[in-house]
Amino acid sequence: MSTISDPGPFARELLHKLDLKPPIDVFFICDNFNIIIKNDKLRDFEAVFILHKGAKKIVLNENINYETRKNFTIAHEIGHYILPWHKQTMYICDSIDIQSFQSKKSYDSYFINF
Numbered sequence: 001m002s003t004i005s006d007p008g009p010f011a012r013e014l015l016h017k018l019d020l021k022p023p024i025d026v027f028f029i030c031d032n033f034n035i036i037i038k039n040d041k042l043r044d045f046e047a048v049f050i051l052h053k054g055a056k057k058i059v060l061n062e063n064i065n066y067e068t069r070k071n072f073t074i075a076h077e078i079g080h081y082i083l084p085w086h087k088q089t090m091y092i093c094d095s096i097d098i099q100s101f102q103s104k105k106s107y108d109s110y111f112i113n114f
C-alpha cells in the first residue's frame with residue numbers, strides 16, 4: 001500500500017542533514033532541535049510530545065527501564081515534531097500508538113533499523 005504520508009524520506013533527510021551514523025543518538029537529535037527531554041510519572045502513557053510557544057518538550061514515562069525502549073519512544077516523539085502532517089501541538093502516546101507506528105514502518109523504525 002502506498003501512501004503520501006511516508007515518513008521514510010523525512011527520516012533519511014534528517015539522517016543526512018545531521019550526518020547521523022548508527023547507532024542513532026536520539027538525544028543528539030533532540031539537542032539539535034532544542035527539544036527538552038524530561039522523565040515524569042505518566043500513568044498509562046509512554047510519552048507526551050508538547051509544542052508550546054515555540055518550546056518543545058518530550059515527557060517520558062519514568063517507568064521505562066530499557067534504554068532501547070526509551071530511545072525508540074524518543075524517536076517516535078521526534079517523528080511527531082518532524083513530520084509535516086503531524087500538526088497537533090500535543091501528542092499523548094500510549095504503548096499501542098508507539099507499537100502501531102512500528103508496524104507501519106514509520107519514522108522511528110527507520111531510525112531503529114538504520
Ligand SMILES: [Zn+2]
Pocket residue numbers: 076077080091092093094097098
Ligand atoms: Zn505518538
